């Protein structure tokens with residue numbers, strides 16, 4: 372008989388919690404919906420000396436077929452409020468919620484967040500961005516927590532943002548909440564802008580098939596999607612994974628893709644783009660879990 376779970380559920384398939392719909396089991400899985408839950412889950416993991424993986428929306432992840440050892444904490448703690456030009460959001464707040472709260476308050480400049488899937492915690496971790504803006508432009512500061520439960524406030528500078536990365540990547544530090552800044556404007560303009568960019572996205576991206584957004588970072592002065600398309604790779608498949616016909620920097624799950632299929636297809640794309648254009652594409656998607 373297996374040992375009882377200290378908390379949460381055992382062997383939860385991560386394919387249920389990632390936008391790409393692939394990924395093997397987490398040893399333990401717990402969903403948190405409040406600050407107390409989040410802090411409590413981190414404390415229990417510490418007592419049991421288990422590594423933590425903080426899951427936001429699961430929209431930038433390739434989780435291995437072998438899954439994740441330790442505890443996956445799914446952050447569903449969503450709370451956002453406005454004071455003046457500042458929106459304070461709990462780390463599990465969906466980006467769309469942050470954008471909507473700002474728009475309702477007549478603030479402008481955060482509309483781009485409405486169409487970036489995932490949570491503000493994930494966006495701070497990876498400096499998510501779209502339509503010419505990125506998290507680093509909006510952030511004022513973030514409250515952080517280390518695995519021992521200590522918390523502190525990090526300024527924008529401390530967060531070490533660069534293109535699709537921050538100083539938090541590769542560390543076990545958890546974003547607890549973030550404060551972002553917007554400009555005073557009006558609600559109608561913000562709502563109109565959100566609709567415009569949502570339409571633009573729906574036109575360009577294969578949103579009907581499971582995917583994980585851009586697979587590769589754009590190399591300096593170019594676009595990963597352009598390079599992949601120029602290499603004739605649209606529609607190329609490995610198992611159930613396929614380079615989208617609609618947007619060449621997306622890999623879609625056609626139904627039964629495994630993480631290995633996606634990984635192999637990524638390698639194939641990297642190889643063929645390198646041969647054709649000499650450019651090494653760097654993954655934007657984060658590979659997590661146990662890989663062979």
Ligand SMILES: Cc1cc2nc3c(=O)[nH]c(=O)nc-3n(C[C@H](O)[C@H](O)[C@H](O)COP(=O)(O)OP(=O)(O)OC[C@H]3O[C@@H](n4cnc5c(N)ncnc54)[C@H](O)[C@@H]3O)c2cc1C
Pocket residue numbers: 390424425426427428429430431432446462463486487488489490491492493494495496497498499500501539544545546547576578582583584585657
């Ligand atoms: C259709 C589609 C379109 C997309 N478009 C864009 C786009 O335009 N621009 C863009 O930048 N990205 C885009 N993405 C990728 C993705 O939405 C972003 O990277 C997003 O910020 C990931 O957030 P998440 O909450 O889903 O993080 P997850 O995928 O759950 O996790 C990503 C990383 O962040 C860490 N993390 C999550 N929450 C926290 C926290 N509270 N504290 C510390 N670390 C944390 C995780 O541990 C992991 O390392 C797109 C994805 C999809 C599916």
